[in-house]
Amino acid sequence: xxxxNELANRLKELEDQLVICNRCGMCQSVCPLYEQTRxxxxxxxxxxxxxxxxxxxxxxxxxxxxxxxxNCLLCGSCxxxxxxxxxxxxxxxxxxxxxxxxxxxxxxxRLIFKKMLANPATFDRLTxxxxxxxxxxxxxxxxxxxxxxxxxVSPLLHDRHLLPMANKPFHxxxxxxxxxxxxxxxxxxxxxxxxxxxxxxxxxxxxxxxxEYHGVGTWIPGGQGCCGIPALASGDRATFEKLVxxxxxxxxxxxxxxxxxxxxxxxxxxxxxxxxxxxxxASGTRExxxxxxxxxxxINQFLVNKVGLHDxxxxxxxxxxxxxxxxxxxxxxxxxxxxxxxxxIQASGKNLVEMEGSDKCxxxxxxxxxxxxxxxxxxxxxxxxxxxxTGCKTVSTGCPACMVQISDMLAKGGLNIRVxxxxxxxxxxxxxxxxxx
Amino acid sequence: xxxxxDQLVKAVGRENVFTEKEDMLTYxxxxxxxxxxxxxxxxxxxxxxxxGQIVKVCAENKTPMTVxxxxxxxxxGTIPSGASGVVVLTGKxxxxxxxxxxxxxxxxxxxxxxxxxxxxVEKKGLFYPPDxxxxxxxxxxxxxxxxxxxxxxxxxxxxxxxxxxxSFFDAMGEYVKSGSRTVKCATGYNxxxxxxxxxxxxxxxxxxxLKLIPLPKARKSMVTVFKTIEQASEAVAAIIAxxxxxxxxxxxxxxxxRAVEAYSHAGLPIDAGALLLIEVDGxxxxxxxxxxxxxxxxxxxxxxxxxxxxxxxxxxKIWAARRSALSALARLKPTLxxxxxxxxxxxxxxxxxxxxxxxxxxxxxxxTFGHAGDGNLHPTILTDKRNKEEWHRVxxxxxxxxxxxxxxxxxxxxxxxxxxxxAPFLEKEIGHSSILFxxxxxxxxxxxxxxxxxxxxxxx
Ligand SMILES: Cc1cc2nc3c(=O)[nH]c(=O)nc-3n(C[C@H](O)[C@H](O)[C@H](O)COP(=O)(O)OP(=O)(O)OC[C@H]3O[C@@H](n4cnc5c(N)ncnc54)[C@H](O)[C@@H]3O)c2cc1C
Ligand code: SF4
Ligand code: SF4
Numbered sequence: 001x002x003x004x005n006e007l008a009n010r011l012k013e014l015e016d017q018l019v020i021c022n023r024c025g026m027c028q029s030v031c032p033l034y035e036q037t038r039x040x041x042x043x044x045x046x047x048x049x050x051x052x053x054x055x056x057x058x059x060x061x062x063x064x065x066x067x068x069x070x071n072c073l074l075c076g077s078c079x080x081x082x083x084x085x086x087x088x089x090x091x092x093x094x095x096x097x098x099x100x101x102x103x104x105x106x107x108x109x110r111l112i113f114k115k116m117l118a119n120p121a122t123f124d125r126l127t128x129x130x131x132x133x134x135x136x137x138x139x140x141x142x143x144x145x146x147x148x149x150x151x152x153v154s155p156l157l158h159d160r161h162l163l164p165m166a167n168k169p170f171h172x173x174x175x176x177x178x179x180x181x182x183x184x185x186x187x188x189x190x191x192x193x194x195x196x197x198x199x200x201x202x203x204x205x206x207x208x209x210x211x212e213y214h215g216v217g218t219w220i221p222g223g224q225g226c227c228g229i230p231a232l233a234s235g236d237r238a239t240f241e242k243l244v245x246x247x248x249x250x251x252x253x254x255x256x257x258x259x260x261x262x263x264x265x266x267x268x269x270x271x272x273x274x275x276x277x278x279x280x281x282a283s284g285t286r287e288x289x290x291x292x293x294x295x296x297x298x299i300n301q302f303l304v305n306k307v308g309l310h311d312x313x314x315x316x317x318x319x320x321x322x323x324x325x326x327x328x329x330x331x332x333x334x335x336x337x338x339x340x341x342x343x344x345i346q347a348s349g350k351n352l353v354e355m356e357g358s359d360k361c362x363x364x365x366x367x368x369x370x371x372x373x374x375x376x377x378x379x380x381x382x383x384x385x386x387x388x389x390t391g392c393k394t395v396s397t398g399c400p401a402c403m404v405q406i407s408d409m410l411a412k413g414g415l416n417i418r419v420x421x422x423x424x425x426x427x428x429x430x431x432x433x434x435x436x437x
Numbered sequence: 438x439x440x441x442x443d444q445l446v447k448a449v450g451r452e453n454v455f456t457e458k459e460d461m462l463t464y465x466x467x468x469x470x471x472x473x474x475x476x477x478x479x480x481x482x483x484x485x486x487x488x489g490q491i492v493k494v495c496a497e498n499k500t501p502m503t504v505x506x507x508x509x510x511x512x513x514g515t516i517p518s519g520a521s522g523v524v525v526l527t528g529k530x531x532x533x534x535x536x537x538x539x540x541x542x543x544x545x546x547x548x549x550x551x552x553x554x555x556x557x558v559e560k561k562g563l564f565y566p567p568d569x570x571x572x573x574x575x576x577x578x579x580x581x582x583x584x585x586x587x588x589x590x591x592x593x594x595x596x597x598x599x600x601x602x603x604s605f606f607d608a609m610g611e612y613v614k615s616g617s618r619t620v621k622c623a624t625g626y627n628x629x630x631x632x633x634x635x636x637x638x639x640x641x642x643x644x645x646x647l648k649l650i651p652l653p654k655a656r657k658s659m660v661t662v663f664k665t666i667e668q669a670s671e672a673v674a675a676i677i678a679x680x681x682x683x684x685x686x687x688x689x690x691x692x693x694x695r696a697v698e699a700y701s702h703a704g705l706p707i708d709a710g711a712l713l714l715i716e717v718d719g720x721x722x723x724x725x726x727x728x729x730x731x732x733x734x735x736x737x738x739x740x741x742x743x744x745x746x747x748x749x750x751x752x753x754k755i756w757a758a759r760r761s762a763l764s765a766l767a768r769l770k771p772t773l774x775x776x777x778x779x780x781x782x783x784x785x786x787x788x789x790x791x792x793x794x795x796x797x798x799x800x801x802x803x804x805t806f807g808h809a810g811d812g813n814l815h816p817t818i819l820t821d822k823r824n825k826e827e828w829h830r831v832x833x834x835x836x837x838x839x840x841x842x843x844x845x846x847x848x849x850x851x852x853x854x855x856x857x858x859x860a861p862f863l864e865k866e867i868g869h870s871s872i873l874f875x876x877x878x879x880x881x882x883x884x885x886x887x888x889x890x891x892x893x894x895x896x897x
Contacts, residue, residue, distance in 0.1 A: 022767035024468050025509040029552075029573035038481065038528030039460070040508070046463035053462050064459040083700050083764030 007062060007102045011055035014091055014098075018055070021048045021086045027078035032361040032379045033071070041068045044078035044088045051095050066099050071372065073329075073365030073379075074233060080333035089334075090276055093232055097277075100235025109234050118239045120225030120246075144393075144418040145407035161411035163199055163404050170201035176222035177208065178254075182215025184307060189256040190220045191247075191270065191296075193227060193263040195400035203262050203400070206427035207299060209436045214307050221250050227266040232273060233366055241280040248274075248288045258306065259296045262423055264328035264399035265366075267298045268335050298331060300340040300398055300422055309347045309426075323350040323425065324390040326383065326406065327359035328399030341398045344422040348429040350394075355386040362397075364405035377409070384409040387417060396422050438477045438521060441498050445480050445523070448490035453529075455479040464524045467508040467515040468571075469858055470774050470822065476503070476517035479524040485546075485643050488530065492641055493610035495523055499885045504637045506548060506579030509571045511775055512856025514583065514636045518890050525641065527578050533557055534644065541649045542601060542618055547578025547642045554647070564652040566593035569852070570760045578642045584634035586852030588759065591810035592684045592718075595852065597633045599648045605632060605640035608883035618646055636854055637889040639882050653718035656684070657728045658746040658755050661735045662709040666690050666793075666805065669711035670786040672738040673809040676715075677782055679734060681727050685716040686810030687759055688785075693806040693817075696765040703758035709741070713809070714759055716752075762806050763817070770802070770819035776835060778842035779851030782812040791841040792816045799834040801827065813851035839865065855893045863894065 027044040028034050040046035050065045059065060069092060079088040147161035170192055181187045188211065196203050211218050225246065231239040251259060261267045271293045278289055303309045323345055332338040338359065345352050363369070363379030383406060387395045395410075395417055397403060407419050420428075430436045446454050455461070456478050465473035482488040495502045501518040504525045508515045517524050527548035535544040538561055545554055551572040555565050568587035569575055575585065581603065586595040602616020615628035632640060663669040669688055676686065689697065689705075689712045698705045705712065713735065717727040732743050746752040767773040780788045789805065792814070796803040807814040816838060820831050839849055839862055849859050849866050864872045875894050880886075890896070 019771040020768065022468070022764065022773050023466055024571070024764045024767070025507055025574050026571070026764060028507055029550075038526065038531075039455075040463035041460055049463055049466065050459055053459075058462065059458065064457055068459055083761035084767040085700065 003102070004057060004060060004062070007098070008055050008057045010098045010102070011051060011095065014051065014094060015055060017087055017091050018048060018052050020084055021045065021082075022084055023049070024084070027082060027088075030077040030081045032075060032077065032363065033073060033375065036375050036378050042071060044082070044086070047072065047092065048086070048088070051091065062099050062103060066096075066103065069096060069099070071368075073361055073363070073368045075329040075361040075365060076333040077329065077361060093273070093277060096233065096235035097237040098235075101237070109236065112230075118231075118242050120223055143411050143414075144416045145411045147407050147411040161408045163407050165198055166201045168201070170197045170204040171222065171224070173201065174204075174208075174220065177218055177220040179208075179212060179218045181217030182212070184215040186215075186258070186306060187217035187219065187256045188302065189251055189254070189259045190218055191227070191251075191259055191261040191266055192220065192224050193261055193266040193400070194225075195404065196263055197224070199404070200400050200421070203421050203424060206421075206424050207260075207262055210303070210423065210427050210430065213430055213436050214303075216307065217256075219254055219256055221253070223250065227269040229265055229269045229273065230366060232269075232277065237277070237279070241278055244274050244278050244289065245280060245282050245285055248285055248292060251292060252288060257295070258302055259292060260299045260302045261296070262299045262398070262421060263401070264298065264331035264335075264337075265401055267296060268330035270296045272334055298335065298337050298340070298398065300344045301337055303423075303426070304340040304343045304347075309344065320349040320351045321394065322353045322390070322392045323394045323396050324353050324355045324387060324392040325358060325422070326355070326362060326387070326395060326397040326402060328397055328402045329359075329361050331398050332359050337398075341396070341422045344426055345396055348422070348425040350425060353390045353392055355390045355395075357382070357386050360386075362402050362405045362409075364401050366401065369405060376405070377412075380405055380409040384413050384415070388413065388415055392417065394418050394420055394425070396420050396425055398422055441494060441500050441523065442478050444494040444498070445478065445491060448494060449480055449482055449487045453481045453483065453487075455481075464505065464508075464526075465517065467505075467510050467513060469511050469513040469516070469856065470772055471513040471516060471857055474516050474519055476522045476524045477520045479505075479526055481526040481529055483529045485530070488525070488641065488643055489606050489610055489612060491523070491525055492606040492608075495887050496608060496610050496885070499887060501887050501890050502641075503889050504578070504582070504641055506576030506582075507550070507571075507574045509575050510579060510583055510856065511777070511853040512583075512850070512858040514854055514856040514889070514892055516857055527576060530578075530643070531576075536561060536563070536649075537618070538563065540618060541651075543647045543649055545577050545645050545647065547576060547581070547645060549577050551575050551577055551580055558649055559652055562652050563649040565599065565647060565649055567596045567599055570763060572760075577645055577647070581633055581642055581645055582636050583854040584852070586808065586811070586813060588685045588687060588756070588808060590808055590813065590852075591686055592682045593650075597630070600629055600633050600645060601648050602629050602646035603632045603642050604644045605642045607640050608885070608888050612643075613640065616646060620648070634854065636856060636892050638879060638892055638894075639888065641888070653684070653720075655721040655724040656716060656718040656752065657724050658685075658714070658716040658752045659728070659732070659743055660705070660746075660755060661713045661715065661732075661740045661743045662706050663712070663740055664710045666711035666789055667786060668739045669713050670789045670809065672713060672735050672740065673785050674783055675734050675738055676731060677810070679730065681717075681730055681734075683715050683727070683731065683810060684718045685714065685808075687714040687807070688712070688809035688814075689714065689759070689762065689806045690804060692802070692804035693762050693766060696769055696804070697758050697762050699768065700761050700765040701754070701758035703754045705758065706742075714755055716756075763815070766804050766817050766819065770821055772820045772822040774818040774820065774831065774835065775853075776816045776818070776838055777813070777850045777853040778816060778838050778847060779811075779813040780842055780845045780847035782810065784845045784847065785809055785812060785814070787845060788812075788814055788842065788847070792838070795834050795837050795841070798837075799830040801830055801834055803834075808851070811851070812847070836862075857892060860891070860893060860895045
């Protein structure tokens with residue numbers, strides 16, 4: 001019981017943030033999880049009430065609260081829609097960390113975060129092996145999404161249609177990049193992110209081509225790792241902080257105008273969570289984080305607003321291929337970026353067709369998809385239908401994690417629809433015009 | 438309790454019965470500022486049959502039950518009766534069963550979300566006007582049980598004006614049907630009327646037949662800016678006196694304007710003393726005429742500026758901003774007590790002054806907004822319940838607010854219901870004999886007091 005007291009005391013740190021919730025229930029209208037289950041403990045109001053109860057010592061054991069707190073996509077729909085301005089995600093993340101520290105991480109998570117993610121080199125080596133062996137476990141399908149099916153029946157894989165690991169991750173083909181600033185006068189650093197590095201090197205390569213075409217100098221330091229969100233979402237704040245410090249130092253060694261990423265999740269983690277959650281003590285790191293996060297931009301934003309793409313002679317083409325766009329939660333709800341990806345798609349000569357509920361979560365939610373695949377798929381099925389209803393043969397989205405989920409959903413439905421990052425569409429356009437090779 | 442739980446599991450399956458203490462905590466509150474009460478079990482039926490079975494289980498065991506729609510009511514109606522109580526969740530009874538275009542009605546299950554029905558009928562050129570500020574989440578069952586009002590009460594009335602019939606389970610679990618699919622129905626007692634506003638104390642609503650009307654062909658929304666709230670409330674009285682009935686006529690004081698703007702960024706003028714948000718609707722010609730007349734009246738009464746929404750997007754922005762008022766105010770202080778004092782509409786200026794006097798007298802902050810057009814103001818007290826001394830002053834202020842509204846011929850609640858919050862004050866408004874009659878009625882319908890005990894009439 002003494003232990004529970006201590007937990008309650010630590011949670012009281014959150015009290016000022018918790019009391020802002022006046023239990024109006026408006027978060028019910030946007031929570032993708034609540035839409036499926038109709039359970040109050042799944043929606044933000046219920047979770048906040050549970051944390052309040054835990055901080056008031058109403059429970060004798062944190063497990064039940066922890067389980068419910070983790071049953072969440074961290075999609076941020078509730079926070080974006082909360083009229084009272086409750087910092088729902090920040091509260092959830094901080095609380096997960098407090099509870100995890102109190103209970104200790106599970107051995108599996110400890111292995112993954114402390115031994116793998118925290119050490120970029122180890123992580124790279126392991127995924128390289130996984131990439132080599134994946135053919136043994138999965139068989140590829142000939143579909144528009146390029147997914148594979150699990151060969152073995154595994155409880156963790158279900159009947160997922162997986163996107164394969166790249167034969168060679170991006171960092172193996174281009175260990176580090178340092179190109180000269182051209183006519184744009186701009187130079188950017190690129191944060192690759194795990195999923196792009198290991199599953200979508202093609203996006204990183206397109207990014208290099210596009211930036212070169214626009215005369216933007218690019219710097220990609222070698223030895224990059226994970227932005228830290230998987231660790232943080234599991235409550236492993238120490239690993240998160242280690243990764244933040246590591247990257248802040250890594251990206252501090254050269255001059256550049258902006259740090260860009262092509263992954264909505266990485267961008268929102270760097271911009272929002274690095275400064276708000278980092279509590280480490282390394283000297284000067286806080287200030288460096290602040291400066292870095294202020295300069296961080298999503299690639300769509302960078303191209304449209306800083307390079308000025310929409311002024312460059314390309315434009316809306318009603319005869320162009322019909323493409324629909326899915327708003328990643330981390331881009332729209334967390335960062336308010338939703339116009340720019342659409343502008344980039346139009347700048348690629350495509351005819352943008354809006355789907356119903358374009359900003360509804362796709363159901364991925366990071367590891368939520370692993371642990372709660374059934375609900376995740378139910379949420380994803382709504383997205384699948386909305387995409388299919390547009391009649392488009394291409395769906396575009398600015399987050400590689402969403403691309404993984406949407407590919408799975410479309411492959412499952414046997415739908416002949418390809419999934420592309422807006423940047424890829426733009427690179428394809430330049431290539432067709434013979435402007436890049 | 439174990440026996441009840443076993444029987445419930447038999448009726449609806451293990452997956453729809455919740456007993457873990459964490460889940461119980463999430464069914465212990467609603468949107469009212471009242472202490473929470475933890476129930477013994479929560480159960481989520483998937484169809485009418487299961488709903489009936491649940492009532493039967495409760496009846497057999499004389500177990501108190503509280504139905505919960507979305508739990509957004511502001512009077513404590515869904516606060517359970519305690520560890521021996523059952524909470525019945527209508528979240529999965531969420532099917533629109535029929536939208537009849539020829540006869541203009543809809544049949545819904547009680548767990549359908551209000552905005553879902555509104556959107557579905559609008560697609561067919563029909564209109565379901567009752568629109569509580571919570572319509573994006575509140576359920577139609579909850580609306581009927583609370584007789585919910587909304588922003589369009591002035592011209593279109595409230596939920597009671599649209600309920601043509603309900604079917605419900607009585608306290609014995611028998612299925613009772615009332616009303617009909619016809620516009621007129623004069624057979625038997627008006628059980629439908631009895632169920633509307635009964636807050637789950639007379640029966641458990643299963644299906645509802647709702648009247649629909651044609652969707653107005655044209656609409657015009659405007660924001661009029663006033664220097665003082667007195668001027669704005671005079672304008673309200675003047676518009677009504679000029680025999681103009683806008684669809685919506687909402688007032689916001691400076692306090693509320695600033696809170697709403699901080700959330701919605703709808704471009705509201707934050708230094709205005711008060712705003713009137715007005716919408717006129719109907720045939721295009723009528724909308725033009727009434728719109729112009731309202732503009733003229735407001736100008737005459739000192740409006741500093743009038744901005745008409747240019748398109749649907751601007752219109753939606755105004756109303757979305759207004760709907761967020763309650764929650765936006767909640768940003769300012771930890772505790773927010775939203776009151777529901779309602780007066781005959783000619784008394785709006787007097788009530789506005791009374792609210793200001795009370796705020797000064799008890800040295801507390803009160804923001805005022807509400808459905809000025811139908812006399813339904815929401816004086817909203819901003820406080821921190823943890824500050825005991827201030828909380829006492831708040832309680833006294835609330836009582837005085839009630840008294841002042843009643844002395845003007847008003848009512849304790851325009852739309853939020855009695856629930857637990859106002860049960861102690863009910864007699865003040867309706868009188869001793871009415872309370873006794875209400876209790877006898879309740880006893881006759883629910884002899885074992887299993888249906889949402891404690892609400893409306895207090896303990897019987
Ligand atoms: C932000 C906000 C704005 C609001 N704006 C308005 C407004 O403008 N106008 C207004 O009138 N109210 C408003 N409300 C109050 C509230 O939304 C309404 O009272 C609404 O009708 C409640 O619906 P619910 O589904 O949440 O019902 P609940 O809160 O779940 O239940 C309300 C009552 O109905 C009973 N009940 C629910 N379903 C059934 C059923 N099937 N059978 C029998 N009894 C049942 C419950 O037991 C309880 O007594 C607002 C609330 C909030 C939080
Ligand atoms: S989190 Fe926000 S929207 Fe949800 S109940 Fe609390 S205040 Fe309302
Ligand atoms: S983050 Fe998403 S899934 Fe989690 S409570 Fe909020 S809206 Fe629901």
